[in-house]
Amino acid sequence: MKIDALLHALLPKDDSFFTLFEKDSGNLLIAAGIFRDLMSNRISKEERAQKIRKIEEIEHRGDEITHQIFKALGTTFITPFDREDIHILASKLDDILDYIQGAATRIVLYRVDTISPEAERLAGLVYDAVVELNKAIPMLRDLRHAEAINESLVKINSMENEADDLFERAIANLFDTCKDPIQLIKLKELLVSLETATDQCEDAANAIESILVKNA
Numbered sequence: 001m002k003i004d005a006l007l008h009a010l011l012p013k014d015d016s017f018f019t020l021f022e023k024d025s026g027n028l029l030i031a032a033g034i035f036r037d038l039m040s041n042r043i044s045k046e047e048r049a050q051k052i053r054k055i056e057e058i059e060h061r062g063d064e065i066t067h068q069i070f071k072a073l074g075t076t077f078i079t080p081f082d083r084e085d086i087h088i089l090a091s092k093l094d095d096i097l098d099y100i101q102g103a104a105t106r107i108v109l110y111r112v113d114t115i116s117p118e119a120e121r122l123a124g125l126v127y128d129a130v131v132e133l134n135k136a137i138p139m140l141r142d143l144r145h146a147e148a149i150n151e152s153l154v155k156i157n158s159m160e161n162e163a164d165d166l167f168e169r170a171i172a173n174l175f176d177t178c179k180d181p182i183q184l185i186k187l188k189e190l191l192v193s194l195e196t197a198t199d200q201c202e203d204a205a206n207a208i209e210s211i212l213v214k215n216a
Contacts, residue, residue: 015080016072016076017069017072017076017079017080017081017086018080018138018140018141020065020068020069020072021069021089021090021093021137021140022137022138023065024062024065024066024069024090024093024094025093025130025133025134025137025138026134027058027061027062027065027097028062028093028096028097028130028133028134029130029131029134030058031055031058031059031062031097031100031101032096032100032126032127032130032131033127034051034054034055034058035051035055035100035103035104035123035126035127036123036124036126036127037051038051038052038055038104038107039115039119039120039123039124040115040120041114041115041120045113048107049108051104052104052105052107052108055100055101055104056101056104056105058097059097059098059100059101062093062094062097063094066090066091066093066094069086069090070087070090073086073087080140081140081211081214081215082210082211082214085207085210085211085214088203088207088210089204089207089208089211092200092203092204092207093133093204095200095203096126096130096197096200096201096204099193099194099196099197099200100126100197102193103123103190103193103194103197106186106189106190106193107190110186110187110189110190112186112187112190116170116187118166118167118169118170118173118191119170119187119190119191119194121166122163122166122167122170122191122194122195122197122198123194125159125162125163125166125198126163126194126197126198126201128155128159129155129156129159129160129198129201129202129205130201132152132153132155132156132159132205133152133156133201133204133205133208135148135152136148136149136152136153136205136208137208140208140211143212143215143216146212146216149208149212150209150212152205153205153208153209156201156202156204156205157202157205159198159201160198160199160201160202163194163195163198163199164195164198167191167192167194167195170191171188171191174187174188174191
């Protein structure tokens, strides 16, 4: 362990950051689960609208938690990890939820009646990646769990790669099959939001990896 990391480990730290991150990732997991469920053709329009409203509520809750983390950064003398990494991780968790909420809102605004198999799978990948983040974040309390944390980070990276490939195929298929240019733009924007959400999951994983490297 590096000397600065050793000294940092010996100093007392504010436990509230761990609690806030666990609360944040748990809130995100609820939203991702609801989003995965609404990105299905097996539910009614009324059920989908209800789930979208629920995601909006959860997104507001996420904003509040993010604000609490940033406020704690400004008032806490000793943080458990590098301040920049805490800020980046909090921002990325917030970004994931923003893109989930944005994709959900587009379904209403663009009057999307049918969810494509590719969009449904992308929503599933977002959920799966958030599940892994929700596993990894509580383990940051004890970095002796670094190996298990890394397993989740590798899975997230693999999911993001799958999402990239799926997104490219979905866009190509959209251009081949959709003859209405306005509808094409709407569906493309929905796919972009979904793929970007997986990118943000990988960015959050990278922030966690940075924490592991700096505290090894």
